[in-house]
Amino acid sequence: MRIPFLFITRRCKAFRSLQQSPFLSPISAQLRHQRIAVLRHTSTHLCKDEGRYYITTPIFYVNAAPHLGHLYSAVSADCLHRYKLLKGFNSKFATGTDEHGLKIQQAADAAGKDPLTFCTDVSERFKYLFSSCNISYTDFIRTTEERHRQAVEHFWSVLWNKGLIYKGSYEGWYSTQDESFLTPLQVTDALDSTGKEIKVSLESGHKVEWMKEENYMFRLSAFRSQLLDWLRVNPRAVQPERFYQTVLQWLQEDLPDLSVSRQRNRLQWGIPVPGDPEQTIYVWLDALVNYLTVAGYPDKHEQWWHVAHHIVGKDILKFHAIYWPSFLLGAGLPLPQTIHVHSHWTVGGKKMSKSLGNVVDPLERSQVFTTDGMRYFLLRQGVPDSDCDYTDDKVITLLNAELADSLGGLLNRCTAPALNPAQVYPSFCTESFPIEQIGNKGRAVVEDYHMLNAMKSLQALVEQHYESMHVYKALEAITACVRQTNGFVQRHAPWKLDRRDSRDQRWLDTIIHVSLECLRIYGTLLQPIVPEISNKLLSRLGVQPGERSWAALNFLPRFQGMDCPFEGRALGSDSGLLFSRLERPNVDKQKAKKTKKQQK
Numbered sequence: 001m002r003i004p005f006l007f008i009t010r011r012c013k014a015f016r017s018l019q020q021s022p023f024l025s026p027i028s029a030q031l032r033h034q035r036i037a038v039l040r041h042t043s044t045h046l047c048k049d050e051g052r053y054y055i056t057t058p059i060f061y062v063n064a065a066p067h068l069g070h071l072y073s074a075v076s077a078d079c080l081h082r083y084k085l086l087k088g089f090n091s092k093f094a095t096g097t098d099e100h101g102l103k104i105q106q107a108a109d110a111a112g113k114d115p116l117t118f119c120t121d122v123s124e125r126f127k128y129l130f131s132s133c134n135i136s137y138t139d140f141i142r143t144t145e146e147r148h149r150q151a152v153e154h155f156w157s158v159l160w161n162k163g164l165i166y167k168g169s170y171e172g173w174y175s176t177q178d179e180s181f182l183t184p185l186q187v188t189d190a191l192d193s194t195g196k197e198i199k200v201s202l203e204s205g206h207k208v209e210w211m212k213e214e215n216y217m218f219r220l221s222a223f224r225s226q227l228l229d230w231l232r233v234n235p236r237a238v239q240p241e242r243f244y245q246t247v248l249q250w251l252q253e254d255l256p257d258l259s260v261s262r263q264r265n266r267l268q269w270g271i272p273v274p275g276d277p278e279q280t281i282y283v284w285l286d287a288l289v290n291y292l293t294v295a296g297y298p299d300k301h302e303q304w305w306h307v308a309h310h311i312v313g314k315d316i317l318k319f320h321a322i323y324w325p326s327f328l329l330g331a332g333l334p335l336p337q338t339i340h341v342h343s344h345w346t347v348g349g350k351k352m353s354k355s356l357g358n359v360v361d362p363l364e365r366s367q368v369f370t371t372d373g374m375r376y377f378l379l380r381q382g383v384p385d386s387d388c389d390y391t392d393d394k395v396i397t398l399l400n401a402e403l404a405d406s407l408g409g410l411l412n413r414c415t416a417p418a419l420n421p422a423q424v425y426p427s428f429c430t431e432s433f434p435i436e437q438i439g440n441k442g443r444a445v446v447e448d449y450h451m452l453n454a455m456k457s458l459q460a461l462v463e464q465h466y467e468s469m470h471v472y473k474a475l476e477a478i479t480a481c482v483r484q485t486n487g488f489v490q491r492h493a494p495w496k497l498d499r500r501d502s503r504d505q506r507w508l509d510t511i512i513h514v515s516l517e518c519l520r521i522y523g524t525l526l527q528p529i530v531p532e533i534s535n536k537l538l539s540r541l542g543v544q545p546g547e548r549s550w551a552a553l554n555f556l557p558r559f560q561g562m563d564c565p566f567e568g569r570a571l572g573s574d575s576g577l578l579f580s581r582l583e584r585p586n587v588d589k590q591k592a593k594k595t596k597k598q599q600k
């Protein structure tokens with residue numbers, strides 16, 4: 001059980017304040033009771049948590065092949081899942097494909113395939129990409145599966161039986177591209193490619209059409225105050241903060257009831273409304289329930305559902321932070337613990353998207369830059385709070401500097417036979433590196449003590465950033481430490497020491513021991529991000545699989561007067577460079593030409 005005490009205290013305080021809160025005064029006693037029950041439910045489950053953790057990516061719409069943005073969502077979730085496993089959690093990680101809706105129906109028609117064959121083909125491409133990129137999901141769901149249809153039908157019936165769905169008529173704007181209903185304020189004028197005047201969604205820029213049809217409506221408008229309570233009591237329910245504020249802002253605006261079905265004659269590719277075959281369930285209601293399906297809904301979901309954490313792109317925030325919690329509240333189910341939101345990868349400033357076609361093929365790029373190279377780049381450069389523009393050049397510069405030169409160079413230096421002829425994890429000498437720098441007894445200098453201090457706080461820092469999904473900050477901290485370790489080696493130039501002098505030999509061993517300890521920590525901390533590189537690094541150091549968990553981190557025990565299990569142990573075999581430098585095809589060719597000319 002690893003819930004920080006402070007966190008629980010804060011929740012319990014939030015409870016009390018909700019019970020006494022003045023903003024609750026206008027609501028009915030029944031509603032107050034219901035709200036508190038929902039929040040209490042979340043909290044008691046938290047207290048009973050048995051180390052389970054459930055992570056989801058969005059399920060990806062199969063109207064076209066996956067692009068780099070999809071891989072980014074998957075890699076972010078995979079990183080969190082691997083981190084939780086290292087911490088000893090029983091982590092479940094679900095991803096999959098969203099396969100119903102008008103867009104799919106149209107894309108299948110255009111490809112001349114029946115919808116299921118079309119979906120299977122594209123779904124397989126997502127699966128193949130994810131397995132190629134070491135996305136270690138534990139469950140891949142397709143919304144065309146039978147288990148999902150049963151979950152959706154059950155969920156619908158619960159809402160229907162509670163009177164939260166009613167037959168009505170929807171008239172308003174609809175974007176097929178976004179499968180989303182819009183209010184007049186969310187729509188603006190634009191010109192299409194032929195110069196014709198059209199209406200588009202302000203948010204996505206996609207074309208919208210006026211739609212009028214009879215269908216089923218969900219009483220979304222009834223949930224505004226419950227959503228506000230949830231957000232106020234759980235200020236970290238939507239992260240980062242700027243997206244939390246966005247959701248609060250939306251809740252100040254109009255929140256009309258939501259159409260949750262389409263007429264069957266317009267949309268055949270979807271789950272029919274139970275008891276009314278003339279209507280098809282709205283693709284978003286269908287899709288969102290996938291998180292419950294994987295958890296075992298309707299019979300066996302409790303163990304997993306109360307520890308659910310969603311990872312989503314900002315484009316689908318409203319569906320996850322307004323519609324989904326409202327559906328769940330309506331069905332009497334706990335709300336997700338966290339919705340981690342990330343921003344977009346852009347190309348030339350425009351969102352990379354299937355419909356725009358401005359996509360980067362993640363499979364092809366990871367063949368060029370390696371799988372771990374791509375994972376490292378996405379998590380190092382991707383900032384959840386803001387968009388990031390993709391270029392190959394950025395990838396090459398970053399990977400060469402941080403993986404090839406800095407980390408790879410450090411490993412190379414410290415394991416090279418010239419410096420480490422015995423190929424062992426050498427001994428640490430406390431006289432050379434005493435616990436305190438007293439007079440000029442030892443050989444270590446003040447910068448070396450600074451480095452050890454930075455190393456000591458690294459684990460907690462990385463942990464904090466993994467937890468909040470600011471992985472780029474974790475990598476920033478690790479990179480800064482790698483730089484310091486390289487500085488340590490450079491400063492003491494062990495290659496200049498005289499091995500015949502026993503004092504020098506002890507100091508040389510100590511330099512290598514400390515550097516290998518730093519490398520062991522980097523290798524362990526980096527496992528969620530670059531599993532293959534970490535494995536290579538730790539294997540080279542002779543660190544066994546059972547010695548790679550979070551609990552085994554324990555940096556430089558010899559400095560604290562404890563035994564080091566690695567001291568004196570043989571290094572693992574050398575399997576080549578940790579990461580080979582990447583060539584910049586055009587730039588490097590031009591440079592080579594210039595140098596040749598100059599040489600002539």
Ligand SMILES: Nc1ncnc2c1ncn2[C@@H]1O[C@H](COP(=O)(O)OP(=O)(O)OP(=O)(O)O)[C@@H](O)[C@H]1O
Nearest residue numbers: 061069070073312313316344345351352353354355
């Ligand atoms: N450019 C992007 N950057 C980061 N993540 C993205 C990007 N595009 C899609 N995603 C991720 O994939 C999820 C689903 O995206 P979706 O399948 O709608 O892709 P899309 O390319 O935006 O498709 P379309 O153009 O058809 O709307 C997003 O919520 C997000 O998690």
